[in-house]
Amino acid sequence: MVGIRKIGQIRRFLDRETTTRLMHAFISSRLDHCNSIHVALPKTLLRKLQMLQNSAARLVCQTKHRDHITPILHELHWLPVKERVKILLLTYKSLHALAPRYIDNVLTQQSLCRNLRSNSQNRLVPAKVKTISYGHRALSYAAPMLWNSLPNYIKDAQSVALFKRLLKTYLFNKAY
Template sequence: MAAIRKIGQIRHFIDDETAAKLVHAFVTSRLDSCTALVYGLPDSFITKLQLIQNTAARLVARTPRSQHITPVLQSLHWLPIKKRAAYKILLMTYKALNQLAPQYISDIVTYYKPVRNLRSSNKLSLTVTSRPSTKFYGERAFVYAAPSLWNNLPLQVRSSITVSSFKSRLKTHLFNI
């Protein structure tokens, strides 16, 4: 990516904080622009995006290519691309459930309400629509992906009261898995 190359050319003139700001402005903003569309793509597509993120992380942290990237990403508090996509979908789901998202998204996700009293009644689970007709495209749709990802979260994360506590718990959970 040209932006990484340009930042790399001036890297020795700028401090770490400025480098991080430049990378966020020109690289991660582009990686995040369509992150929800990345969810469910085959690894061959995601690998290309992950390489861009890895290069940007190495540039910010001043680490050589021979060093493993996972500790670098963790020190920068950056989620890998796959987990980043799940994070964005789950954040939008949380906002939709708490009426902080547009109405058309809030209408898609609904809490699971069994007809009788079950142990699963208070788990804050979402209603999962029926299986999609196409595996590749259907499971990537928000209407299916959001409840699937949400129902796999621990109850502690799902029951967060504020958006900031949800973000913090979700990011911690995604780093741990």
């Protein structure tokens, strides 16, 4: 990407904190923009986005291309691209009436006619999909699948800020 190359040209004049801010402004913001469409991207496309993030991390830490990237991303506290999906935040907001109404209509909570222990787990029902290649990318399927895989203590967070913090910690520990 052009932004990484231009920042790389002036890197020797910048300290680490300034370089990190530039990377967040120009690279991470683009990776995060509309990242809910990354949910079921093919691995080849996700790999290209991950390579972009890896280049940015290497530039910030001034490491060589052959150095292993996982410790660098861990040190910078950056989530891998596949873990940066904001669809879970949208789901949380929808369940707490903080999202647009059209999203509320897509997600349905699981309700059982009998009294079971799973009733208290705050689960969602994934929509039926007709096509395997594109159906799993739909919000009505992907959001419930990701939501149901979360631990209950995250789903039961009392505020959006607490949910974000718990979710990032969970995803960070899962990734590293």
